[in-house]
Amino acid sequence: xxxxxxxxxxxxxxxxxxxxxxxxxxxxxxxxxxxxxxxxxxxxxxxxxxxxxxxxxxxxxxxxxxxxxxxxxxxxxxxxxxxxxxxxxxxxxxxxxxxxxxxxxxxxxxxxxxxxxxxxxxxxxxxxxxxxxxxxxxxxxxxxxxxxxxxxxxxxxxxxxxxxxxxxxxxxxxxxxxxxxxxxxxxxxxxxxxxxxxxxxxxxxxxxxxxxxxxxxxxxxxxxxxxxxxxxxxxxxxxxxxxxxxxxxxxxxxxxxxxxxxxxxxxxxxxxxxxxxxxxxxxxxxxxxxxxxxxxxxxxxxxxxxxxxxxxxxxxxxxxxxxxxxxxxxxxxxxxxxxxxxxxxxxxxxxxxxxxxxxxxxxxxxxxxxxxxxxxxxxxxxxxxxxxxxxxxxxxxxxxxxxxxxxxxxxxxxxxxxxxxxxxxxxxxxxxxxxxxxxxxxxxxxxxxxxxxxxxxxxxxxxxxxxxxxxxxxxxxxxxxxxxxxxxxxxxxxxxxxxxxxxxxxxxxxxxxxxxxxxxxxxxxxxxxxxxxxxxxxxxxxxxxxxxxxxxxxxxxxxxxxxxxxxxx
Amino acid sequence: xxxxxxxxxxxxxxxxxxxxxxxxxxxxxxxxxxxxxxxxxxxxxxxxxxxxxxxxxxxxxxxxxxxxxxxxxxxxxxxxxxxxxxxxxxxxxxxxxxxxxxxxxxxxxxxxxxxxxxxxxxxxxxxxxxxxxxxxxxxxxxxxxxxxxxxxxxxxxxxxxxxxxxxxxxxxxxxxxxxxx
Numbered sequence: 187x188x189x190x191x192x193x194x195x196x197x198x199x200x201x202x203x204x205x206x207x208x209x210x211x212x213x214x215x216x217x218x219x220x221x222x223x224x225x226x227x228x229x230x231x232x233x234x235x236x237x238x239x240x241x242x243x244x245x246x247x248x249x250x251x252x253x254x255x256x257x258x259x260x261x262x263x264x265x266x267x268x269x270x271x272x273x274x275x276x277x278x279x280x281x282x283x284x285x286x287x288x289x290x291x292x293x294x295x296x297x298x299x300x301x302x303x304x305x306x307x308x309x310x311x312x313x314x315x316x317x318x319x320x321x322x323x324x325x326x327x328x329x330x331x332x333x334x335x336x337x338x339x340x341x342x343x344x345x346x347x348x349x350x351x352x353x354x355x356x357x358x359x360x361x362x363x364x365x366x367x368x369x370x371x372x373x374x375x376x377x378x379x380x381x382x383x384x385x386x387x388x389x390x391x392x393x394x395x396x397x398x399x400x401x402x403x404x405x406x407x408x409x410x411x412x413x414x415x416x417x418x419x420x421x422x423x424x425x426x427x428x429x430x431x432x433x434x435x436x437x438x439x440x441x442x443x444x445x446x447x448x449x450x451x452x453x454x455x456x457x458x459x460x461x462x463x464x465x466x467x468x469x470x471x472x473x474x475x476x477x478x479x480x481x482x483x484x485x486x487x488x489x490x491x492x493x494x495x496x497x498x499x500x501x502x503x504x505x506x507x508x509x510x511x512x513x514x515x516x517x518x519x520x521x522x523x524x525x526x527x528x529x530x531x532x533x534x535x536x537x538x539x540x541x542x543x544x545x546x547x548x549x550x551x552x553x554x555x556x557x558x559x560x561x562x563x564x565x566x567x568x569x570x571x572x573x574x575x576x577x578x579x580x581x582x583x584x585x586x587x588x589x590x591x592x593x594x595x596x597x598x599x600x601x602x603x604x605x606x607x608x609x610x611x612x613x614x615x616x617x618x619x620x621x622x623x624x625x626x627x628x629x630x631x632x633x634x635x636x637x638x639x640x641x642x643x644x645x646x647x648x649x650x651x652x653x654x655x656x657x658x659x660x661x662x663x664x665x666x667x668x669x670x671x672x673x674x675x676x677x678x679x680x681x682x683x684x685x686x687x688x689x690x691x692x693x694x695x696x697x698x699x700x701x702x703x704x705x706x707x708x709x710x711x712x713x714x715x716x717x718x719x720x721x722x723x724x725x726x727x728x729x730x731x732x733x734x735x736x737x738x739x740x741x742x743x744x745x746x747x748x749x750x751x752x753x754x755x
Numbered sequence: 756x757x758x759x760x761x762x763x764x765x766x767x768x769x770x771x772x773x774x775x776x777x778x779x780x781x782x783x784x785x786x787x788x789x790x791x792x793x794x795x796x797x798x799x800x801x802x803x804x805x806x807x808x809x810x811x812x813x814x815x816x817x818x819x820x821x822x823x824x825x826x827x828x829x830x831x832x833x834x835x836x837x838x839x840x841x842x843x844x845x846x847x848x849x850x851x852x853x854x855x856x857x858x859x860x861x862x863x864x865x866x867x868x869x870x871x872x873x874x875x876x877x878x879x880x881x882x883x884x885x886x887x888x889x890x891x892x893x894x895x896x897x898x899x900x901x902x903x904x905x906x907x908x909x910x911x912x913x914x915x916x917x918x919x920x921x922x923x924x925x926x927x928x929x930x931x932x933x934x935x936x
Contacts, residue, residue, distance in 0.1 A: 304787060309798050313841040316787070333841060366936060367783055367844040492835035495828070 191320040191351040192217035195284065198327040200227045201359040204255050206246060206619050208239040212259025213299060214286025217351040231648060234640040236263050238612035240270020245613030246620045247279050248599045249574055251404055253334050254281040254616065260288055261299030269606060271341050272310035276603025277425060278402060280339035282330045289349040303345045312340030320353040325360050332363040337370030338490040339402055370489060374506030374514060382485040382502045383518050389458035390530035392418045398425030399463015399488060405509035406595040409462060412516050417531060419538050421449040423464050424587055425602040432591035438538060442470040443739045444584045448541035450745040454480055461486045463508045466498040474498055476744030487511045546737045546750055547588055556705050558582060558657040558729040562589035565627060565655060568712040573625040574617045578610035578634030581663035584735045586629040608637025615641060618650045625716055632658045632685055642695035645722050653715045654724040656688060659731040667734045692724035699724040775824045777849040777856060777926045778834065779934055783842040784810050784817040791840050792819065801833050805923030820926045844936055853929040859922040860904045865915045866893040881907045892917060
């Protein structure tokens with residue numbers, strides 16, 4: 187059957203079983219929007235800014251195991267999308283972004299709404315394509331979905347000139363993809379896996395360090411089974427939260443710059459480290475030189491060879507899908523009666539428990555001012571620890587990560603790598619659409635939420651009953667914290683005068699809103715909000731403006747150089 | 756070349772041992788492929804001394820030779836990152852074992868009076884060929900390793916050089932080492 191390029195785009199998305207398409211129309215994509223109009227399989231979610239379309243598709247992808255899909259127009263549509271694309275790229279999120287381009291004949295002519303989208307996005311996509319022939323649309327979209335999802339996932343952009351969407355050709359969606367230049371390794375090297383198990387069984391002070399790869403690779407069950415069987419302590423990175431149940435005794439909390447004392451100490455002083463789907467980044471291990479100062483054997487499982495021995499030299503590299511490799515490790519462990527040295531392990535746990543007793547996350551909730559940590563703790567209680575939680579970037583993000591104990595993967599959705607303020611609310615839209623009926627909370631700050639607050643309008647249009655938990659301290663808190671600690675209390679531009687009345691603002695968008703000022707009202711406000719199953723409820727918590735995030739490892743310092751509380755200063 | 760100079764300065768200070776490597780790769784012959792490779796080098800602060808690229812006998816593939824330098828760790832990352840590019844089919848570090856390198860240079864020199872005969876002699880000594888002659892100038896074509904071309908430029912009177920152009924090196928593994936799909 188001969189159909190137009192625009193129809194091929196939509197038919198291809200249908201073939202990929204895309205249920206939601208997040209986007210914003212414009213000149214270069216008008217034919218595509220016309221085809222969207224004529225069908226009802228792919229539902230379009232009209233955002234209020236292209237950045238939000240990408241974040242929403244991203245939130246959708248992170249909370250499911252599917253590919254997020256977005257559609258934007260040429261020029262400003264594409265440039266607005268760039269922050270979202272880079273956000274997804276840094277966290278390896280599978281997404282396909284379709285962008286309109288000016289007609290082929292106008293490319294290079296400085297046409298209206300023309301930018302070199304493929305050039306601009308090249309460094310922040312897994313791959314991108316400029317389609318030059320209508321016959322290439324279907325195979326290119328097929329490839330885009332395959333690339334986005336396979337190997338180390340990531341965003342893939344397909345740029346389509348307007349004239350190509352109007353031309354016609356025969357449509358047949360390819361069933362398979364063959365690319366001689368691309369074949370990610372899935373199965374790990376058996377010899378290396380055996381070596382890894384040997385090291386694990388000989389460990390006296392073992393530690394398991396698991397990152398976002400465990401969540402993305404849907405390997406949380408296997409990780410949990412392995413860690414329990416071995417009886418080792420386990421820590422998660424910010425991206426890995428939920429990869430191991432946070433309420434489990436063997437979980438020692440998040441590690442890194444704002445990680446738990448016991449996690450950071452354990453990471454530093456272990457003798458065998460099993461790193462799974464993590465990349466030893468600067469916010470996790472601080473200074474690589476300091477980390478290397480303590481001898482330990484490192485096993486590193488990752489699907490991306492370039493993540494291995496990039497910042498930290500490892501002893502047993504295993505390239506492969508984390509689920510596959512963990513599965514094989516488990517099978518090998520089951521086939522042997524060898525077990526770790528229980529006496530040594532007992533001694534190590536005694537040490538870990540001693541570190542844990544420092545209770546590094548303790549805080550005092552008085553009767554006057556709401557502590558931000560308290561709000562997150564109550565949110566965890568009220569939602570039974572089972573909500574989807576998105577966050578923006580800053581202090582509230584760290585408190586969310588520290589005090590909401592995620593027991594399941596894909597419940598915690600945040601911009602870890604790029605650190606994109608404005609991510610939380612649109613990401614929550616994608617999460618809520620993917621999980622209608624499930625509680626979705628967006629923990630945010632008054633700085634971050636204003637970066638995409640226009641999406642309250644999208645939430646209204648699509649009746650998304652997100653609970654916005656605004657931890658409003660009147661400061662760009664994380665900036666203020668660094669200025670307090672490292673810049674002599676000079677609060678340069680970290681105070682926002684003239685904040686809006688957020689409750690009124692949310693009401694103006696047609697939502698339910700409440701300002702909460704007393705600690706005693708926190709729990710009731712949260713309960714009331716989650717009772718309203720069909721409403722977006724915007725809770726403006728007026729929290730302690732001077733509260734800081736602890737523990738803290740100063741940038742570039744070693745993991746054991748922790749500031750545990752304000753008294754440490 | 757591609758910000759190589761300041762990047763090189765930056766990297767010398769970061770890494771102590773700085774070895775020259777010749778990396779050869781096959782990449783899908785598609786528009787934008789070159790910029791993916793050069794963009795990778797500039798984005799990650801890797802040094803490029805030279806980069807040559809042209810289609811192979813199979814027109815769907817291009818072959819690149821990249822001369823770079825860095826510590827073992829950096830070069831390991833470079834090859835991993837190159838392999839990660841979706842359009843890259845194969846990568847080898849030629850300098851890991853025996854290989855041949857050749858570069859082409861065209862030198863336009865002033866050739867008048869007594870210099871005319873001298874220049875011809877120098878070209879012969881270096882097994883160069885004079886491929887263009889005017890009343891006042893020659894163009895000399897010279898092929899060889901980088902070192903040979905350097906010594907030719909050093910051997911002739913610098914004041915007579917009007918312009919030089921070099922292709923950057925092409926490399927190929929010796930014997931059984933074949934880079935092919």
